[in-house]
Amino acid sequence: MSFHVDSEVGLLKQAIVHRPGLELTRLTPANVEELLFDDVIWADRARLEHAAFVGQLEAGGVLVHEFETLLAEALDQTGARTFLQERLTTATRFGPALDAPLDELVASTPAPILASLLIGGVLKRDVAALLHAPSLLMEYLAPDDFLLRPLPNHLFQRDNSAWIYDGVSVNPMAKPARQRETINSRVVYNFHPMFAATQMNYLYGNDSSAHDTATVEGGDITVIGNRAVMIGMGERSTPQGVEILSRSLFQSGNVDTVIVVELPKERAFMHLDTVMTMIDRDAFCVYPFLPAELRSFTLKAMGDGGDFKIEENSELFPVVAEVLGVDDLRILKTPIDKMGAAREQWDDGNNFLAVAPGVILGYERNVATNAYLADQGIRVVPVVGEELGRGRGGPRCMTCPIEREAVSA
Numbered sequence: 001m002s003f004h005v006d007s008e009v010g011l012l013k014q015a016i017v018h019r020p021g022l023e024l025t026r027l028t029p030a031n032v033e034e035l036l037f038d039d040v041i042w043a044d045r046a047r048l049e050h051a052a053f054v055g056q057l058e059a060g061g062v063l064v065h066e067f068e069t070l071l072a073e074a075l076d077q078t079g080a081r082t083f084l085q086e087r088l089t090t091a092t093r094f095g096p097a098l099d100a101p102l103d104e105l106v107a108s109t110p111a112p113i114l115a116s117l118l119i120g121g122v123l124k125r126d127v128a129a130l131l132h133a134p135s136l137l138m139e140y141l142a143p144d145d146f147l148l149r150p151l152p153n154h155l156f157q158r159d160n161s162a163w164i165y166d167g168v169s170v171n172p173m174a175k176p177a178r179q180r181e182t183i184n185s186r187v188v189y190n191f192h193p194m195f196a197a198t199q200m201n202y203l204y205g206n207d208s209s210a211h212d213t214a215t216v217e218g219g220d221i222t223v224i225g226n227r228a229v230m231i232g233m234g235e236r237s238t239p240q241g242v243e244i245l246s247r248s249l250f251q252s253g254n255v256d257t258v259i260v261v262e263l264p265k266e267r268a269f270m271h272l273d274t275v276m277t278m279i280d281r282d283a284f285c286v287y288p289f290l291p292a293e294l295r296s297f298t299l300k301a302m303g304d305g306g307d308f309k310i311e312e313n314s315e316l317f318p319v320v321a322e323v324l325g326v327d328d329l330r331i332l333k334t335p336i337d338k339m340g341a342a343r344e345q346w347d348d349g350n351n352f353l354a355v356a357p358g359v360i361l362g363y364e365r366n367v368a369t370n371a372y373l374a375d376q377g378i379r380v381v382p383v384v385g386e387e388l389g390r391g392r393g394g395p396r397c398m399t400c401p402i403e404r405e406a407v408s409a
């Protein structure tokens with residue numbers, strides 16, 4: 001079995017999601033903002049909503065893999081815990097006194113519990129009785145302080161890794177609250193038998209370099225097809241990150257065009273998929289009030305060494321249409337006033353997950369957009385996300401496709 005994502009809208013066959021766990025119960029008014037959520041969440045309800053969402057994916061024929069389960073299974077493979085000891089439970093993260101005792105905890109904790117803690121976080125009081133070394137960090141922390149912070153944004157599996165044709169980028173994340181997610185994803189990809197048994201083509205991030213400002217997040221990446229990729233560049237994916245990923249894509253031989261779309265550096269527009277998603281072989285759903293002054297660039301491979309030339313586009317979608325070989329690309333913008341559009345965009349009204357061409361999952365609350373798309377012949381499967389949506393991510397954000405068919409125009 002090898003994994004590949006050859007389009008954004010072709011038949012979705014396999015995907016990874018994260019069923020929210022311990023981490024959601026650790027969101028408090030004091031930490032939500034830092035952890036990139038908008039509110040404390042009703043965790044049990046969010047889990048029910050997520051289970052219903054997974055049911056909808058499965059009903060659409062998608063084989064769904066649960067991230068925490070994959071992580072637990074990976075942790076029982078040879079080398080996985082050493083990998084964590086070298087990258088997570090280090091003297092620089094926790095102080096020299098805790099280095100060896102935490103390595104020991106990583107070595108001895110049963111895999112399902114360890115997986116839950118790696119995502120859910122660890123309080124000082126959870127481990128105080130086990131750690132006897134005189135540690136300044138332990139003295140400094142209060143019993144309810146986090147020794148290891150929770151990672152509630154694992155819910156948004158789209159972002160920390162992204163399959164692009166037959167390669168995967170394990171993304172260096174922009175926000176400190178999300179950077180550790182990549183370590184967990186690397187454990188899964190490097191050690192889980194499902195992936196270890198295949199020839200993995202790592203495009204970016206599967207190394208322990210400091211990636212500094214060269215960040216990329218999967219919400220910015222769309223595999224539009226025809227050897228092309230569209231990448232948003234703004235709050236999360238930087239020009240440096242986009243350049244490195246593009247070079248790697250060009251070297252892979254599967255991609256010859258990257259279309260880069262500038263985004264406002266604002267929370268509401270944190271990823272490309274907050275303002276537009278491809279929803280059919282010839283259609284994009286686009287936020288109607290995207291500022292006109294945003295630029296886009298086309299990167300074209302030159303040779304096979306990763307070099308490219310850059311052209312600034314006068315308009316984005318004619319270039320996309322040309323690259324896709326589609327005469328009449330449909331740019332679907334909900335006819336709605338500015339306030340209504342801003343409200344639906346905030347609630348992921350442009351964040352759709354296609355499970356097949358023209359068949360998409362989106363939050364039910366975006367009534368105007370969903371009705372408009374239905375009028376345009378798109379089948380919108382409504383997803384309940386009253387709690388899930390408070391993390392500011394929709395169905396596309398919650399899903400990491402790992403096997404998806406190509407489509408022809």
Ligand SMILES: NC(=O)NCCC[C@H](N)C(=O)O
Nearest residue numbers: 036156219271391392393397
């Ligand atoms: N692709 C996406 O737009 N993902 C949603 C990410 C939401 C998360 N709370 C974040 O701020 O990173």
